[in-house]
Amino acid sequence: MGKLEGKKLLLLGERDGVAGPAMEEVLRDSGAEIVFSATECFV
Template sequence: MAILKDKKVVIIGDRDGIPGDAIAACVETAGGDVVFSSTECFV
């Protein structure tokens, strides 16, 4: 079952939390299409 099948996803990860690349891997596994992924530092 692909929860995010055919959905476009924008990802903003956190440097001290979960990085964008890790979230992108999960989204792609769930069937989503990652259009933008970034890891930022929120201070």
């Protein structure tokens, strides 16, 4: 059982950094539930 097993995740990606869908792909098999994922531009 991993540290994220059974947790709910809110993923907020950054346009010039790591995007939300990229984080989703990496964390998909972590056992956590991805509740929200977005990529924003922080200026």
